[in-house]
Amino acid sequence: MEKNTVVRLSRICKSFGSENVLNNIDLEIKDDQFVTLLGPSGCGKTTTLRIIAGFETPDSGEVYFDGKVINDIPPYRRSVNTVFQKYALFPNLNVYENVAFGLRVKKASDREISEKVREMLRLVNLQGFEKRDVSTLSGGQQQRVAIARALIMQPRVLLLDEPLGALDLKLRKDMQIELKNIRKKTGISFVYVTHDQEEALSMSDTVVVMNDGVIQQIGAPIDIYNEPANAYVADFIGESNILDGVMERDLQVRFAGRSFECVDRGFMTDEPVDVVVRPEDVDVVAPEKGMLTGTVTEVTFMGVHYEVIVEIRGFKWMIQTTDYVSPGQFIGIFIEPDAIHVMKKSEYSDMFGDYSSYSNELDQLSENTEEEGRE
Amino acid sequence: MKRGILQRAAAAPHVVWSALFIIAPLIFVLYYTFTGQDGSFSLDNITRLGKGNYLMIFVNSLCMALIATVICFVIAYPAAYIFSRMKKKSQKLCILLIMLPLWMNFLITTYSWMTILEDTGVINTLLGLVGLGPVHMINTPGAVITGMVFCFLPYMILPIYSVMAGIDPKLLEAAADLGCSPVQIFMKVVWPLSVGGVISGVTMVFVPSVSTFYISQKLGGGTFQLIGDTIESYFTGTAVNYHFGAALSLILMVLILISMAVMNRFGDDEQGGALI
Numbered sequence: 001m002e003k004n005t006v007v008r009l010s011r012i013c014k015s016f017g018s019e020n021v022l023n024n025i026d027l028e029i030k031d032d033q034f035v036t037l038l039g040p041s042g043c044g045k046t047t048t049l050r051i052i053a054g055f056e057t058p059d060s061g062e063v064y065f066d067g068k069v070i071n072d073i074p075p076y077r078r079s080v081n082t083v084f085q086k087y088a089l090f091p092n093l094n095v096y097e098n099v100a101f102g103l104r105v106k107k108a109s110d111r112e113i114s115e116k117v118r119e120m121l122r123l124v125n126l127q128g129f130e131k132r133d134v135s136t137l138s139g140g141q142q143q144r145v146a147i148a149r150a151l152i153m154q155p156r157v158l159l160l161d162e163p164l165g166a167l168d169l170k171l172r173k174d175m176q177i178e179l180k181n182i183r184k185k186t187g188i189s190f191v192y193v194t195h196d197q198e199e200a201l202s203m204s205d206t207v208v209v210m211n212d213g214v215i216q217q218i219g220a221p222i223d224i225y226n227e228p229a230n231a232y233v234a235d236f237i238g239e240s241n242i243l244d245g246v247m248e249r250d251l252q253v254r255f256a257g258r259s260f261e262c263v264d265r266g267f268m269t270d271e272p273v274d275v276v277v278r279p280e281d282v283d284v285v286a287p288e289k290g291m292l293t294g295t296v297t298e299v300t301f302m303g304v305h306y307e308v309i310v311e312i313r314g315f316k317w318m319i320q321t322t323d324y325v326s327p328g329q330f331i332g333i334f335i336e337p338d339a340i341h342v343m344k345k346s347e348y349s350d351m352f353g354d355y356s357s358y359s360n361e362l363d364q365l366s367e368n369t370e371e372e373g374r375e
Numbered sequence: 376m377k378r379g380i381l382q383r384a385a386a387a388p389h390v391v392w393s394a395l396f397i398i399a400p401l402i403f404v405l406y407y408t409f410t411g412q413d414g415s416f417s418l419d420n421i422t423r424l425g426k427g428n429y430l431m432i433f434v435n436s437l438c439m440a441l442i443a444t445v446i447c448f449v450i451a452y453p454a455a456y457i458f459s460r461m462k463k464k465s466q467k468l469c470i471l472l473i474m475l476p477l478w479m480n481f482l483i484t485t486y487s488w489m490t491i492l493e494d495t496g497v498i499n500t501l502l503g504l505v506g507l508g509p510v511h512m513i514n515t516p517g518a519v520i521t522g523m524v525f526c527f528l529p530y531m532i533l534p535i536y537s538v539m540a541g542i543d544p545k546l547l548e549a550a551a552d553l554g555c556s557p558v559q560i561f562m563k564v565v566w567p568l569s570v571g572g573v574i575s576g577v578t579m580v581f582v583p584s585v586s587t588f589y590i591s592q593k594l595g596g597g598t599f600q601l602i603g604d605t606i607e608s609y610f611t612g613t614a615v616n617y618h619f620g621a622a623l624s625l626i627l628m629v630l631i632l633i634s635m636a637v638m639n640r641f642g643d644d645e646q647g648g649a650l651i
Binding site for chain 2: 086088104105
């Protein structure tokens, strides 16, 4: 059975001053769905969330809820609830009263409140914390209170704004699993904002990749990863070698100086294209058996695999392999036809070079500078 | 261990200062209260408080201070709220303007109010130009309260502003998200989180208002006596009597301590954020 659409954004535009934050956003959120808005800082994902919550009004376009336009409905009359990035728990109230807050506003009976608060605290694994002062809780516990406080309202859609951003890695992994379970148990749709692609891929039913206020691609995690719509998505999600190529004919693409068999079709003859090859899809072989050959310039041990940078005809490829190769070694590489993904050229085509300036540290830095500044 | 000694040494000036200028005067007040003119122990000063119109003076002073405090609160609370929601730059400017009168000597401020409120003062001159008045304003309770409000208003605005500015705007969004209308946001979030500042402000306005003597002398013109004037008159006037003056001071101090205790109790019910 087709699921109902709960929230629909239609041609949403929003700018702050002269800065265009959202540009023609179209998005549907269905019942019982985990949708993740994924993108770098400043891509407009948080603004999109705030427009659904009602904290921001779009400059143009419509927000629909159950088919009705809700642009002018204030936040407190919307059936959506938000889990804020830094929790935003009420510091003057204890855990119980924080969770009970929304029901108290609704003037629910004490018995109903007490029942529901207990149920919610059980759901988020915080039984026995009722009387605790929220400031004495750890980050993970505060996050759970924030989730319980929002879920007690039984919203149709729960909005989560980078809820795990402030937690350490281990706790984040645990909370990811827990959030997925909570979502399944409650059947409430989640709209989840994150800049962490792993989080997006592992938790969501649908991933919405955004950049510069534009939706780059909407799809299931596996499709986003295997069939990126353009060079931007390919680069943002996972590691990828993005090369200039020419589609010689259906099922045959030319790049790195030779023709490869591939599985893509539907391009014009000799159409310039972007070719994506994921580092884990490249096999290291002996030079004489290789489709391409090159010299290893850098090897990094990553635990499960080695990250190898190979220079082939002036382009530095990243390859992930479990076989050790040494810097300076001359190797061959082999690529299966279905490991080659051909994309149409886009505005992002020439923005992503090879791995010549690659550094783990830089990647980390750019991920951590999040959109703090937005009012 | 060495660090401990150093730290204690660093605190020494403050300890000496407190001992000399806070503890010692308090001991003097106690000493004078419970001794007669001849220096022997006596309760005469306390019993004398029950005679005459001292009770009326106390009640008057408390009422005037209370009115001034309420007016200050009514002006300061919305002002502090508005300031705290402004852009950072405008906030700084507004707070500077609020602080500005504090840089001027207190006595000069009071004198300025005299020239404004006098029968031939600024306001009456202006009224006269449009054919109104003169309105008699100086030497009335209203003038004294105006002076108190003007002098002590910054002490109400600043603590309230500082707690308001500390309220995370996300909390207001969270409340709206959980179904609060703007009025409910105020009642359920802004007020409980700012009540600590209100208590500080009320204390900082009420205490100096109840004990002021200068404002009531200059703007009240001696037409009615507040407790501050009475106390002053026993220390500097013609009828110098340190012993009775000290008794009056002691009672005033006790009254102030009681009102502060009541206020803090009220604050604890709301939340424990009092700054005093």
